Amino acid sequence: MNIIVCIKQVPDAKDVRLDPKTNTLSREGVQSIMNPYDQHAVEEAVRIRESLGGEVTVLTMGPPQAEAVLRQAISCGADHGVLVSDRAFAGADTWATSYTLARAIATLGSFELVLCGKQAIDGDTAQVGPGLAMRLDMPFVTCIQKVREASETGMVVERMMDDGYDVIKVTYPVLLTVVKDLNEPRVPSLKGTMKAKKAVIKTLTAADIKAESALIGLSGSPTKVVKVFPPEPRGERCMLTGTVDEQVEQLVVKLRPYLP
Amino acid sequence: MDYFLSEEQQMIVDIARQITDEKIVPLRAELDEKHQFPREILNDIARADLFGVPIPEEFGGFGGGCFDIVLALEQFGRGCIGVGTAFAASSLGIYPILISGSDEQKKEYLPDVATGKRFAAFGLTEANAGSDASGIQTTAVLDGDEWVLNGTKQWITNGGEAQIYTVVAMTDRSKGARGASMFIVEEGDPGFTCGHKEKKMGIRASSTTELIFKDCRIPSDRIIGRRGTGFITVMKTLDSSRPGIAALAVGLAQGALDEAASYAKQRVQFGKPIVAFQAVQHMLADMAIGIEAARSLVYGAAKHIDAHKGDMSKVSSMCKVFATDVAMKVTTDAVQVMGGYGYMCEYPVEKMMRDAKILQIYEGTNQIQRNVVGQELNKEYARLK
Numbered sequence: 071m072n073i074i075v076c077i078k079q080v081p082d083a084k085d086v087r088l089d090p091k092t093n094t095l096s097r098e099g100v101q102s103i104m105n106p107y108d109q110h111a112v113e114e115a116v117r118i119r120e121s122l123g124g125e126v127t128v129l130t131m132g133p134p135q136a137e138a139v140l141r142q143a144i145s146c147g148a149d150h151g152v153l154v155s156d157r158a159f160a161g162a163d164t165w166a167t168s169y170t171l172a173r174a175i176a177t178l179g180s181f182e183l184v185l186c187g188k189q190a191i192d193g194d195t196a197q198v199g200p201g202l203a204m205r206l207d208m209p210f211v212t213c214i215q216k217v218r219e220a221s222e223t224g225m226v227v228e229r230m231m232d233d234g235y236d237v238i239k240v241t242y243p244v245l246l247t248v249v250k251d252l253n254e255p256r257v258p259s260l261k262g263t264m265k266a267k268k269a270v271i272k273t274l275t276a277a278d279i280k281a282e283s284a285l286i287g288l289s290g291s292p293t294k295v296v297k298v299f300p301p302e303p304r305g306e307r308c309m310l311t312g313t314v315d316e317q318v319e320q321l322v323v324k325l326r327p328y329l330p
Numbered sequence: 331m332d333y334f335l336s337e338e339q340q341m342i343v344d345i346a347r348q349i350t351d352e353k354i355v356p357l358r359a360e361l362d363e364k365h366q367f368p369r370e371i372l373n374d375i376a377r378a379d380l381f382g383v384p385i386p387e388e389f390g391g392f393g394g395g396c397f398d399i400v401l402a403l404e405q406f407g408r409g410c411i412g413v414g415t416a417f418a419a420s421s422l423g424i425y426p427i428l429i430s431g432s433d434e435q436k437k438e439y440l441p442d443v444a445t446g447k448r449f450a451a452f453g454l455t456e457a458n459a460g461s462d463a464s465g466i467q468t469t470a471v472l473d474g475d476e477w478v479l480n481g482t483k484q485w486i487t488n489g490g491e492a493q494i495y496t497v498v499a500m501t502d503r504s505k506g507a508r509g510a511s512m513f514i515v516e517e518g519d520p521g522f523t524c525g526h527k528e529k530k531m532g533i534r535a536s537s538t539t540e541l542i543f544k545d546c547r548i549p550s551d552r553i554i555g556r557r558g559t560g561f562i563t564v565m566k567t568l569d570s571s572r573p574g575i576a577a578l579a580v581g582l583a584q585g586a587l588d589e590a591a592s593y594a595k596q597r598v599q600f601g602k603p604i605v606a607f608q609a610v611q612h613m614l615a616d617m618a619i620g621i622e623a624a625r626s627l628v629y630g631a632a633k634h635i636d637a638h639k640g641d642m643s644k645v646s647s648m649c650k651v652f653a654t655d656v657a658m659k660v661t662t663d664a665v666q667v668m669g670g671y672g673y674m675c676e677y678p679v680e681k682m683m684r685d686a687k688i689l690q691i692y693e694g695t696n697q698i699q700r701n702v703v704g705q706e707l708n709k710e711y712a713r714l715k
Contacts, residue, residue: 258345259345259377259378260345
């Protein structure tokens, strides 16, 4: 069972500011971390590998310093790290990123499962996971909150919904994006940290993955950021329980204050 | 202060710090309130390979020394010395096997302790044998190819939670301390049970119970070392483990200073943060000075022990006394700096102050440690004449 986990180095949300002129994130002097959702994806991959065998490869696209998150993943149990890095990739939006990752994955040999964090905390788009699945021509399920079963032939997973969860059976190959409820990521181990220190990180350039230059980096990115704003908070939700009559009664009580 | 740690030592510090900040600190108040054993946290520590730090590589460990374990314990101590004590007691429990055990015993027990699959505990203290270890009344009698143990140990850390117990019993009472031997008892051995769990002033996350032996029968090869060498093994074990207690003390004191100093920066009285008042500044300064002095002594002692295995009693006792006295003083002063808030359970320093007291008592009271230092001085100066 070979697993690929796509991870991203992001600025630590604790000290991120927006540049008021360009509407982009000001990253100067900000500490970089592994995207928190991706930490859960790495943890789940390592757990599946521990029970089914195989190898976990972590993959990131980014500048050379993004190697740090690959080493961090190896210290937490991943087997190999692959850095997709080239000046030509700079400025990629989710469209170009999913293309680039798909090209890189095509060079990595056989695998059954791709795991991604639901979204990265810097862009918050949640588009790269599903986009990558389309590029790889494989099914995907987003927002996995629990893996009920994982075997050589397939998985039973829970997809988080607004009002509960779906239970979904999948077969390989499949791409899953995960949320934080999935697991509690482990602390790096001493042996893992030593291994991470020595690990040879494979680097893939645009030429290595035979990427078309019109489809990568800024030139391959149709997205333009027009405006950045904090979204309105969602209203509070509550579930009514009991018999239909009881629920109706509760509903009436709740609605009454709003009646003229 | 920069102590010029090696790359590996820095890794131990970083991992232990992350476990402390992410796993121990968020849970410590609840563990304290419920007297709850931190099994999950210990599993996290095991997954991070830290139980293997003092165990030789050939038995699945990291092959680290006293200094390496001290670095990990200092971090855990900063979070909660109850958790730190549970961790340290497992090392304490296997030191006798490391020091005097046979190759077969090492192969049987060390790999499981290194991976955290089994926990260990050390059983010395009895109702009438505390500081005076020669007062031990538990006996072991050889019957065919089995030892038969009878007696009761008290205040045994990790009691009821450990699977491996190294215990001291008299094999020949007429010889006093030279009649003591050490044995390995396993959870589930016939005639062995753990008594009730004690309620304590502090370190409530750690489990403290009696060990009760009623015609407890164990195979004859469970004796550690030769018959009559138990007391020597005990002394060597405690000499090796005391710097760990001193490290818990340094960590605890650092944790208390961190709380007190950040509180003093925020708390405004008479129109100023109280850290601006010299009375408070001087208290914080004295706390910091004491902690750094203790840390330097503990690190120095640990390195000395790693280099000179045969000559460790004095430095081991010195660092234990100094660091634990500092921890008691610093935690008390942290409560004082924080005033009424410090006394309230919502803030962590009252627990730190309660926890600190045990450090001056267990693994040999600080009075006994001073005896050790004094006796060693007496020997040294006798040689000079």
